[in-house]
Amino acid sequence: MISVFDIYKVGIGPSSSHTVGPMRAALEFLRAADEAVGLDQATTIKVELFGSLGQTGKGHGTGKAVILGLAGEEPETVDTTSVDEFLANTEKTQKLKLLGEHEIKFPREGAITFHRRKTMPRHANAMELRLYKGDEVIYKDLYYSIGGGFIVRDADFDETLEEAIEQSSQPIPYPFDSAAELLAQCQEHGLRISSLMLANEKVFRSEADIRKGLMHVWKTMDQCIDTGIKTEGILPGGLKVRRRAPGLYQRLRNERSADPMQTMDWVDLFALAVNEENAAGGRVVTAPTNGAAGIIPAVMKYADKFIGELDEETVVRFLLTSAAIGILYKKNASISGAEVGCQGEVGVACSMAAGALAELMGGSVSNVENAAEIGMEHNLGLTCDPVGGLVQVPCIERNAMGAIKAINAARLALRGSGDHKVSLDKVIKTMWDTGNDMKTKYKETARGGLAVNIIEC
16 A cells, blocks of 8 residues: 555655655665675765656756765755755765765766666666675666655566555555545445545554654644745755745735735745745655645645644645545556656646645545546646756746645535546546656656756856
8 A cells, every 4th residue: 555654755855756766765775785795895886867867867956865865864854954064075075974884985976977868768767876896896776766755676666566465464444546446435435535544544553653644744844834934045056046935925924905816825925935945955745746845735724824724633634635646646647757747746736735625625525536636637738847957947836836726626626516527537547648648858857848948047
């Protein structure tokens, strides 16, 4: 079972597939190497990045993430305030302590290679790591970062979902692989989607731990909004994008407007704050990716501010419902911009937020499914074309637009008759087909769309 805690992972920006995934892969590689051959005999290490990791990895901080992972850091716990100093010292000394203990040579040139024209056949985000003793390779492996911080070894890539389920010693009470199955389970057992998800999660964790973990996720999201609102300055990377959230917040808090649409400005603010933090490499929650990390926090903060204060029960319901929708995309399509374009990131986050908000506002299971479908239907074909390979333009504003769409999708579903022509399963399949048909240059390569039509200065 894909867990709610697989969908929502605390990490750092700017990208789940290009930062969080590679950091985790580097750390997992060294732990495996240490067990297999021992790190004490290693003299150097080389990392090669392919496909989208090679094409946009510099702008996405992939090299930095790899170094942090090799040093033993984890996305969930790394001290974001000390990262720049640590990386500067590594570059200066050209040495690195593997897992924080065994020191090796780590030259500025050649330790990490970004291949802009080479790809691996199985996935657009691939990285090969080789550990050396002198000129001899003593351990190597190939990893794929498949979106949302998920990683998989090349040797494990062909393992099917059915095999994984068969190997599970703890079957879940309400398994589902499609929206139709999810709805049928809810209707047969008289459950909300959030209740069904909670029952499944309880196979692996106590309810108290689940609730505690989800409250931690929400508090991290809320803190990210608060930090983004307070932090001024220019975002790193060379585009000289100025943070807009602090100025927008000051204007909104001082305005006394009768304009009912001002609510949208607050939603925009919440999303901008999160994604500006993400672009700066701050602490964010993958939801379901970093590039789309602002949508779900913005919609939750909207609900908290304009519908009713979020308590533990509403937070848990929102995150469980949205995770169930995210799981459907993860199982049946993709949440990787490098694989299907931004429809797999912003589109999926919009769909997740729309469905969860519909449940929070009293919608039926059918309303939730309809809201999630609407959220994706109007993001179909959305390309991933980050200018300069940075998660800034158009990514930051795109989260604001995705949050507004999610709220509207939920309201459309709740105001509807319940009869709709397109099912969530159909729109998920359409998104997957559209992503497969999309030209590679529009899938997180910075070789198409806005990325080639905007001057990087």
